[in-house]
Amino acid sequence: MTLYRPPAPHPTGPVRGLIRAAWRGERDLLSLMPDIAYTTSIGRLGRSRRGIVLINEPDAVVQVLTDPLGVFPKNDLMVGALEGLVGQSMFVASGPPWRRQRRMIEPAFSLMRVNRSFEAMKAGIDAYEPILDDAAQSGDAISLDATMSALTADIICRTIFTQSLASQTARDVFAAFGQFERSVANTEIRRLLLGRPFAKIPQSAAVREACARIRNHLATLLKPRLAPDAAPIDDIVGAVIAARDADTGEGFSESELIDQIGVFFLAGHETTASVLTWCFFILAQRPDLAARLRAESENLADIRLEHTKQLGFTRNMFREAMRLYPPITFIPRVAEQDTEIAGHRLERGCMAMIAPWTIHRSPNNWPNADRFDPDRFEGEVTPGSYIPFGYGPRICVGAAFATIEATLILARLAQRYDFTPLNPDRVRPVARLTTKPAEEIAVRVTRRA
Template identity: 50%
Template sequence: MTKDLYRPPAPTPIGPVMALMRSLVAGDRDLLALIPKQAYHSSVAPLGFSRRKIILVNDPAAIRRVMIEEVENFPKSDLMVGSLSPLINDGLFISTGETWTRQRAMVDPAFSHMRVNRAFDAMVGAVADIEARWDILSDKGKPLSLEREMSHLTADIITRTIFSQKLENSVAFEFFDAWASFQDSVATIDLKSLILGKAWTSMVQPPLAQEAAMVIRSHLGHLVDQRMELGAPKRADIVGDLIAARDPVTGTGFDREEIIDQVGVFFLAGHETTASALTWAFFILSQQPEMVQRLRDEVQNVAGSGGISFAVTKKLATARNVFRESLRLYPPLGFIPRVSLFDTVIQGVPTPRGAMVMISPWIIHRHEGLWEAADRFDPDRFMPDREQTQPPGAYIPFGLGPRICIGAAFATVEAVLILSRLIRRYDFETSNPQKVRPISHLATRPAGEIEMHVVRRREGK
């Protein structure tokens, strides 16, 4: 059974010395190529090639300790703060302590707009727009860049949710280019930094990364300024609530830069996770015609030729499981670095104060002790009877604990709608499947462009 399952692109695990050499030769800062075979079997292991103590944690119980039970003792590391601060400064995603508590209280009302029943119309409108554009590409026989298109679509959806307005095509593609440039150039986890054990908060970001962050913040700032010029919020949406937010203790509100910071947090939470997973999902489906037919049959059985409503998405189990399996195989955040504030012991491994505690969804999701056929595409593993047999805490694409991604439910319904609508309407053919491989810098994404032909189906509605 296992040998018949599809193995999507991923580095072949090898020994630690060969993995180190492969990463050095590749020269593209890809951490996935650095992971030795032993990591997919161990529970907790120190990484011995860095001057800085790094503890790789794969055990679900230890992960719960770090991310839930003793979260105050293991804050986000200087690595993540240094990487994301050019985009969101000290926004909710990377703030800590009293700053995080204050921000969370002020931002709480805005979370209600991430409720799917309130945002579903925005999703439907954005999907209709991309279908209109793809119909033209299909008629002309022109290929598209899959990652670029998924980024465009999810950015449009979250913009409609935050600002109550659609994202113009030119701005959407500028945003994607800037985000891709930021990921490619930002000083984040790389082999040299790991070996030298540098402190990333003191690392000056490269000019390309700073420029890309400025472009992204400029676009978000322009949209924020448009709303702030209106005075009191005129629409019930995320940015309106952020403008109106007040500190429950002092009564002060967010200033302009702080609003942009928090908008950036919502944008990342509602955009990158889904765009990444959908890119991989559509690529995999282009290689798996039988699964495509299962999806189409499910939509036909549940919705017929009618529209896909919010109520219908709850019944599309196959589409939901394809999304969940894509997140398992290609978690948007391949690595979640924390830092230990005290000398401690994790599962028998001494962990000194200042050590980096590395939790890797990429490794955990492919850990051979936690998953059957761990490197194979098998959406049925999330069917209720099989899901019950999986260890708790072995699936963490949205993180875990109080810092879990705020867009998890939003992303799931969004993805089910997009998969179901687009699979029903188009056939997908990847032009360069043999060249597709994942890399992990800030996010897990294709190393190059996935060129896709979409062909409008005669029976597509």
């Protein structure tokens, strides 16, 4: 059987790519990415005020992301874009401040604690199913993306704070995240091409307002937990509140706690939601894959934690969707001093562009690179060629959490529902804060017998 090519721009020469993008009014980085960006191992990308070196070669990817000499901190553009929302939290910090936070936060995401979160994940799905049943009964189209975002945001709230998102607050947080995402993405393309390295990045009023709304909401959720007479709760926030710096014995301040919780929200729900959106879209296009996925869990009336580890095809579906649609499209770093990678000079301020999008789609790294084939994960994977969760010391702390959560959601919802896209031909990916569909995917929901 020929392998399926899910939606993605067809790479072309740089000039044709620009003309195509201008003609169709596309402005996102994915449709501008020339064919050479996929086939090169390592090379300069386009013309920009600061140099941008794209790195697809797995050994060089490993070298930059492990960064043994401390030459490649987080990229200043990315830090500038996110710091209004998440301060100097672990996602944006580098060097000793990052190391301190990582040591304090990692235990909150230990496998034992993630395993304990499993029941809260299930409760989130149970609470969401009536909404899907209503949509199935009414026959009204719903947005697949918004469905996945609402479900994963509720799960992150339940697992982090041990409480569900009240609907009005949830709507407000979603609206603010959406506003933040749209405005930040626009600023970034302009600055990527024209900005000076390490320049201060002013944010628009819309971004500042969205950040303030989200932070206020998080502060309200946190307040009762910090009250002097608050009973300790054994959840992720509880673990982060209790965390102490091994050297000073001090915990996080209230504002640092808001920074970190902002990161858990930001990094922990849209990422999983975007990959689930692609999974359900692909399952609707490929009934053969849907049948295999369902067959794996059809005899499980109640999916338990140990089952999620045995659902091999379901996990491979998730892995393959993250290969072709890595939620974090780019993991940029900046050269803090003149340096060299695989024989290429990078002057101070040059951007080392580690792009899961091109690394995962490079024909040098993957056979049939643009085809969807979950079974490829039955084989070995070369280190540095598959990095949806990053690599090295800064690898995602939520990787185990996200894998268990996504496997559970995929298995549970595929057992019970069909999501049929109304306009599958219009679906195409763009790079915003996550790799997501350019337009929301409208679907009709059917409850399965």
